[in-house]
Amino acid sequence: MINVKMLYYPGCTVKRNALEYEKKTLEILSKIGIEVYELDNWYCCGAFYSLAKDDLMKHISGLRTLIKAQVQARKHGTNKLLTLCPMCYNVLKRVNHMLRENPENLDTLALFMDEEEKYTIGIEVLHLLEVLRDNIDKLKRLVVTEVKDVVVAPYYGCTVLRPREIAFDNAENPEVMDNILRALKIEVIEFPFKTECCGAYQSVFNRKIVFEKSGEILEEAAVRGANIIAVICPLCKYNLETTLLSLGKKLRIEIVYLTDLLSRATGP
Amino acid sequence: MSEVLNRVVEYSGKNPYACYQCGTCSAVCPMVRFMDIPPHRAIRLLQIGAGALVLSSNTIWICVSCMRCVDRCPRDVAPGVVFEALRLITLRQGIDKLKYEEIPNIEEAPTLAIVSASRKLTG
Incomplete structure (x- = not known):
């Protein structure tokens, strides 16, 4: 099997709150022949893309990450930068896109930096879902057991599908995750709430909003017969889980990372 | 204006x-x-010179920049982007909206919730 190389940017939350997500993901990737190189000394991507037009400085953290990837791209011979966290994906891909559309912004941003080399806008930012989608045939061949008694509601959240210019699937009715799960013979329901907002960072500002929004997602999944909600984002998972706890034992539903399900199907 | x-x-x-x-x-x-x-009324209020009403509303702090309205706006007014500007009018005066001591279960909250709330609700 020819191995594909990828740089890997974990981001803060994967390393602090979602180590299991990372572990299972890296195992699956290695099984489908993807060699992953974690960036050395990576730092914050910025978490949220700044929308202000007059304040480029807020893009520095994203740009620095991309430059770091550029340096290590030469060492490892690949320009692909893998992300697991959809927020990291969103920020890095949007900064990349903004620089491609307005390369003159690079000169302004360079004024804030001393030691970094110039960014040549050559890094390709990828999300895990895209990588799994492109290797779906290899995934199929790995299936060793049928995952029984599991009915999955795939839940995408917002940040891998919006805004339009960085989306890799239809924002209204994405199917990437559905297709990956189906390919592994895991039962998937039609889930109209798959892109509904979980409440995002309101969990630290106005928690009632999260409980209401995530509560609707949980109830809809349960009504449709799902016993698992598959997620790709540590923040969606946290919001859904804390909401589930707040509901007591009313719903029999579990929030699970997509790659956890994949690893159940493909064995140890 | x-x-x-x-x-x-x-x-x-x-x-x-x-x-x-x-x-x-x-x-x-x-x-x-x-x-x-x-959102559509907030934009209308801006048009008629009543932006102060929008600034003092909770609307701009409730928006989480999901980009739905931005993707769908047929006139590229992009309310989600306009709301960022409105937040900045307050934040750039050094007034923060997020109070760290009031965050529930701050130890358990995912790092990215705290970082992204900081990006949107503090200067």
Whole structure:
């Protein structure tokens, strides 16, 4: 099997709150022949893309990450930068896109930096879902057991599908995750709430909003017969889980990372 | 143009006057039910020089920049981007909205929730 190389940017939350997500993901990737190189000394991507037009400085953290990837791209011979966290994906891909559309912004941003080399806008930012989608045939061949008694509601959240210019699937009715799960013979329901907002960072500002929004997602999944909600984002998972706890034992539903399900199907 | 509107144009690069009040933004907004003023009305208030009402509403702090309205706006007014400019009018005065000591279960909250809330709700 020819191995594909990828740089890997974990981001803060994967390393602090979602180590299991990372572990299972890296195992699956290695099984489908993807060699992953974690960036050395990576730092914050910025978490949220700044929308202000007059304040480029807020893009520095994203740009620095991309430059770091550029340096290590030469060492490892690949320009692909893998992300697991959809927020990291969103920020890095949007900064990349903004620089491609307005390369003159690079000169302004360079004024804030001393030691970094110039960014040549050559890094390709990828999300895990895209990588799994492109290797779906290899995934199929790995299936060793049928995952029984599991009915999955795939839940995408917002940040891998919006805004339009960085989306890799239809924002209204994405199917990437559905297709990956189906390919592994895991039962998937039609889930109209798959892109509904979980409440995002309101969990630290106005928690009632999260409980209401995530509560609707949980109830809809349960009504449709799902016993698992598959997620790709540590923040969606946290919001859904804390909401589930707040509901007591009313719903029999579990929030699970997509790659956890994949690893159940493909064995140890 | 009012002072608030001037700032909005400067910070966001968007033109609220282009809005023809179709209401799509309010229809697709996942947070609209929690807002004092729905997005399309906030834009209308900006147009008629009543931006101060929007600035003092909870609307701009409830928006989580999900980009639904931005993707769907047929006039590229992009309320989600305009709201960022409105937040910045307050935040750039050094007034923070997020109080760290009031965050519930801060130890358990995922890092990215705290970092992203900081990006949106503090200067």
